[in-house]
Amino acid sequence: EIVMTQSPDSLALSLGERATINCRSSQTVFDTSNSKNYLAWYQQKPGQSPKLLIHWASTRESGVPDRFSGSGSGTDFTLTISSLQPEDVAVYYCQQYYFTPPITFGQGTRLDIK
Amino acid sequence: QVQLQESGPGVVKPSETLSLTCTVSGYSIGTGYSLIYWGWIRQSPEKGLEWIGSLYNSASTYYNPSLKGRVSMSLDTSKNQISLDLAFVTAADAAVYFCARNRSGAGFFDLWGRGTLVAVSS
Numbered sequence: 373e374i375v376m377t378q379s380p381d382s383l384a385l386s387l388g389e390r391a392t393i394n395c396r397s398s399q400t401v402f403d404t405s406n407s408k409n410y411l412a413w414y415q416q417k418p419g420q421s422p423k424l425l426i427h428w429a430s431t432r433e434s435g436v437p438d439r440f441s442g443s444g445s446g447t448d449f450t451l452t453i454s455s456l457q458p459e460d461v462a463v464y465y466c467q468q469y470y471f472t473p474p475i476t477f478g479q480g481t482r483l484d485i486k
Numbered sequence: 487q488v489q490l491q492e493s494g495p496g497v498v499k500p501s502e503t504l505s506l507t508c509t510v511s512g513y514s515i516g517t518g519y520s521l522i523y524w525g526w527i528r529q530s531p532e533k534g535l536e537w538i539g540s541l542y543n544s545a546s547t548y549y550n551p552s553l554k555g556r557v558s559m560s561l562d563t564s565k566n567q568i569s570l571d572l573a574f575v576t577a578a579d580a581a582v583y584f585c586a587r588n589r590s591g592a593g594f595f596d597l598w599g600r601g602t603l604v605a606v607s608s
Contacts, residue, residue: 412594475525
């Protein structure tokens, strides 16, 4: 099973600041046969279900604001919010879908406004 | 648009079987030549988000090995529903259960239901 570890567990930033959330997998999630990283990011607001933000490590889902971006390859990945907005307060999760079963998620990173 | 709605008993007794249903609206799950998989994921404070399993059709199912054979998923195309059965429940199975769509077959979930809370209590 691939273990996903996120850092930090929580962070609080001011409006307009850049937010950086990291995700590390215990094994590579990069498939050399198609040059794809099997890594997704989700946003979960209080009382809601998770919402897909990014898949294939860096492909933004339709309708997701362009201040959200994903980067990284292999075992180390980053979700960046370029300019924090009030509506970005949420818990963010990474997920690998390369070595399955099982699909596995990170423990989550809570993002608040300072 | 496509929507998913989970439903279930709310409370299940220890050692009994939890049965949940996910009703899909706006899309026929019996559509042929589709790459869509349907999944169940649960969330608890103790374990966070935990993938339970995914299915393409009743013959193509993938389950989390950690559930040790207690889980079964199936499609009912006549009712446009995806069902989940989890046998021999314990307190550790208490969670919010989500159904979700995996539109590409790749493994990420692009659409989620609102979830249904399940408690385990005698």
